[in-house]
Structure formats: C-alpha cells, structure tokens
Amino acid sequence: MKIAIQSVSQKGYDLSFKLKEILDKDSMIIKCDIYHKNVKENFNKIFYEYDAIIAIMASGILIRSISNLINSKTSDPAILNIDENGKFVISILSGHLGGANKLTRKISDLIGAQAVITTSTDVNNKLGIDVLASDLYLSIDSTSEILYFNKAILAGKEILFTVNSDGNYDYLFEYINDNTLEMNVSIYFSSKVKNGDILVQCDKHEITLSPYRIVFGIGCRRGKSQYEIYDAIKKVLNQLNMHESRINKFSSAEIKKDEEGILKLSDELNIPVEFVEIEKLKDFKSDDIQESEFVKSKFGIPGVCEPSALIIAGDDSELIYKKTAFNGVTVSVAINKKIKILDGF
Numbered sequence: 210m211k212i213a214i215q216s217v218s219q220k221g222y223d224l225s226f227k228l229k230e231i232l233d234k235d236s237m238i239i240k241c242d243i244y245h246k247n248v249k250e251n252f253n254k255i256f257y258e259y260d261a262i263i264a265i266m267a268s269g270i271l272i273r274s275i276s277n278l279i280n281s282k283t284s285d286p287a288i289l290n291i292d293e294n295g296k297f298v299i300s301i302l303s304g305h306l307g308g309a310n311k312l313t314r315k316i317s318d319l320i321g322a323q324a325v326i327t328t329s330t331d332v333n334n335k336l337g338i339d340v341l342a343s344d345l346y347l348s349i350d351s352t353s354e355i356l357y358f359n360k361a362i363l364a365g366k367e368i369l370f371t372v373n374s375d376g377n378y379d380y381l382f383e384y385i386n387d388n389t390l391e392m393n394v395s396i397y398f399s400s401k402v403k404n405g406d407i408l409v410q411c412d413k414h415e416i417t418l419s420p421y422r423i424v425f426g427i428g429c430r431r432g433k434s435q436y437e438i439y440d441a442i443k444k445v446l447n448q449l450n451m452h453e454s455r456i457n458k459f460s461s462a463e464i465k466k467d468e469e470g471i472l473k474l475s476d477e478l479n480i481p482v483e484f485v486e487i488e489k490l491k492d493f494k495s496d497d498i499q500e501s502e503f504v505k506s507k508f509g510i511p512g513v514c515e516p517s518a519l520i521i522a523g524d525d526s527e528l529i530y531k532k533t534a535f536n537g538v539t540v541s542v543a544i545n546k547k548i549k550i551l552d553g554f
Contacts, residue, residue, distance in 0.1 A: 210308065210529070211240045211497075213255040214263045217248060220293040221265035224320075228263070231319050236448065236533040239497050248274050261287035261312055264301075271301065282306055282339075283352050289313055291322070299325040305339040306352075335362050336391035338409065338416070345384060346455060346544065347407070347418040354416045361411045367393050371408040374398040380452030381407065421546050422526070423451075426460045426518030427471055427482075428504075428539040435474040441535035442474075445542065449530060456480050460517040462490055464508060485517040493520060499532050518543035 212232060214225045225243045232241045242259075244251045248270060255262055256278045264271045271290050279285055279302065287309035288302035298320070300313040310326050317324035330337035338358040342349050349355065362368065370385075372378050385394050402408050407418040425445070429438060446453060459475055459482035461468070466484040475482040490510040498515040505511060515532045522543035530542035 210238055210260045212238060212261045212263060213242050213244060213259040215244045215251055216265040217246060218293050224265055224295050236530050239528050239531050256286060259286055263289045263291060265291045265293055287312055295320050295322050297325055298322045304328045305337055306343055308343060329363060330359055333363060336388050342418055345380060346421045346423060348421060350417045354414055357414050358411060362392055365393055366411055367395055369395050369397060369410040371397045371399050371402050373400060373402045373404040376404045377454050379454040383452060421544050422457055422522055423455055424458045424460050424518045424522040424543045425456050426514030426541040428513035430537040433470045433537055435470045438470045438474050438538050441538040441540050444535060445530055445540045458483055458521055460485060460521040462513045462517055463487055483521050485520050489520060490516050495519060497528050514539045514541040
C-alpha cells in the first residue's frame with residue numbers, strides 16, 4: 210500500500226513524522242510520503258497517486274477538500290481522518306474495497322488511538338461481501354450489487370457460493386470456516402462455473418468473484434534449502450493473512466535457475482516458478498523497487514525478488530509486500546488487479 214499523510218498544524222506535522230517512522234518499517238507499506246499545508250492543492254495530486262491518504266486535520270477541512278474528487282468505491286483511495294492529538298482514527302472513505310477500515314484499526318493500534326468505524330456490516334459483526342473479496346484478493350464483477358448482498362447478509366439471508374469442482378478453493382473454504390458466524394453460507398459445485406471463479410447468489414441477484422494474479426518473488430543466498438525458503442514464504446503469508454493456495458507463481462532471476470531450494474519448493478507445493486532473463490531485469494524500471502547495490506555491482510540488475518515478481522505478474526502489477534529479508538532469503542509479493550487468473554498461468 211502506498212500512503213500519503215497530509216497535515217495542517219504543527220502538531221499534525223509532528224504526528225506525521227512519528228507515523229511515517231513506524232510505517233516505513235512495515236513490509237506491507239510500499240511507500241509513505243508526508244505533505245503539509247496547501248491542503249486542496251495537495252489533495253488534487255495525491256488523491257490519484259496513493260492507495261490511502263491519512264488526513265491529520267479537522268474533519269470539516271477534509272470533507273470539503275475531497276468532496277469534488279470522490280468518484281467510486283472501486284477507485285477512490287482509502288481516506289482516514291486523525292485529530293492532531295492522535296486520539297481518534299476515523300475511517301472516512303473506501304472502508305472495505307479500499308482497505309480504510311483495516312488501516313484504521315492498524316493505525317489506531319500503532320499510535321494508541323481509538324478506532325472509529327461506522328460501516329453497517331462492521332458495527333453489526335457481519336462479514337460484507339466486499340470485505341471477503343478484499344481479504345481473499347478477489348475482484349467483484351458487479352460492484353453495484355455489493356449493497357444488496359451486504360443488506361442480505363445483515364438480514365441473515367442464505368448466501369450461495371458455487372465453485373468449479375476441479376479448482377483449488379482451499380483458501381475460500383478455510384476463510385468461510387473461520388467466519389461461519391458472520392455470514393450464512395452454503396457451497397455448491399458446478400462445472401458451469403469457470404475454474405477459479407466463485408459465483409455468489411442470493412434470491413435473483415448474483416456476482417462473480419475472480420482471483421487476482423499473485424506472484425511471490427524470491428531471492429536467496431546460494432545453497433538455501435527449500436525448508437528455509439518455505440519458512441520465509443510462510444512468514445510473509447501470515448503477515449498478509451493470505452492462504453498458500455492463492456500463490457499463482459514464484460519468480461526469481463535466471464541466475465537462480467539452478468537453485469535447488471527454489472526448484473524443490475516449487476515441485477513440492479505444485480506452484481510453478483519462472484526465472485526472468487538478466488536483460489529484462491536490467492531494462493526494468495520502477496520507482497517502487499528497492500535497488501540492491503550488491504546485486505547491481507555483481508550482476509548489473511537492480512534486484513531479484515521485486516523486479517522479477519512485477520515482471521511475471523504483468524503490466525500494471527504492483528507490490529503489496531516489499532523486499533524483506535529472512536535469514537538469507539528475500540521475498541516480495543506482486544499483484545495484478547487488471548489481469549484475472551487464466552488457466553495455464
């Protein structure tokens with residue numbers, strides 16, 4: 210997630226730096242930038258450049274500043290509002306699909322503040338269909354139906370999930386099992402549903418959930434075992450609250466194509482690995498990757514795990530987990546929200 214922090218007062222400015230210092234250490238925060246004063250001018254710029262905006266200011270200033278920028282729950286960034294004393298963190302916009310509610314809870318824990326969340330499903334301890342989609346990294350084909358499904362869930366109506374019997378839906382079954390009290394769900398199997406998709410129905414309404422493409426980039430010191438690499442992968446999965454079955458591919462650089470640990474792990478987990486050519490890595494440009502001086506001096510490439518993951522995930526992909534080292538193993542995660550999973554990827 211890319212976060213912008215906008216403040217107005219000196220107290221807010223000081224809180225911005227405190228918050229940035231904490232967030233910069235978080236592997237799931239790809240970038241965190243601070244903006245001060247010039248509120249309307251800055252909002253016109255950062256509203257379209259960041260996944261989330263933390264506004265440390267009075268709510269009236271915030272609302273007036275973003276009112277003409279708001280477009281859709283599918284595209285608006287997550288907006289959080291914090292008072293300059295850091296007592297309250299309020300989820301203002303894009304609570305579910307944009308992740309504002311999750312980020313509100315996270316930020317409030319980090320600075321010892323009170324989280325304020327007002328969405329109906331959350332305050333009634335129910336699981337919104339858009340929350341499920343966000344948690345499982347799934348797209349929703351008809352966002353206009355979200356309101357109907359969330360109202361049905363609040364009313365306790367039965368929600369039907371239909372999946373392809375040949376697909377791997379372990380991530381879905383585990384998630385639903387862990388949230389049985391929040392949604393009344395029945396699961397059916399049908400070959401008419403595309404492998405990987407999830408057909409969701411209630412009364413005569415339906416939506417289709419489709420998995421985004423997810424690639425785990427791997428770099429490691431020579432000779433690292435499959436168990437050491439797997440241990441790093443599991444730590445990342447735990448931090449992302451992601452099921453192993455949501456990994457579509459591993460990636461690395463071609464200099465690692467004979468690395469037994471990576472190859473054996475790929476075989477054991479039945480997750481294909483793709484090695485990116487050195488020339489492609491040399492030509493790859495992104496402001497989001499952390500360049501390694503060692504790798505650059507030795508191989509002439511900016512890095513291994515981040516650029517390889519972004520390249521394999523495809524055009525318009527983005528990092529959701531930046532390069533992080535685990536005892537000689539580096540892992541990053543790229544997601545492509547423009548390309549759904551196709552058979553054979």
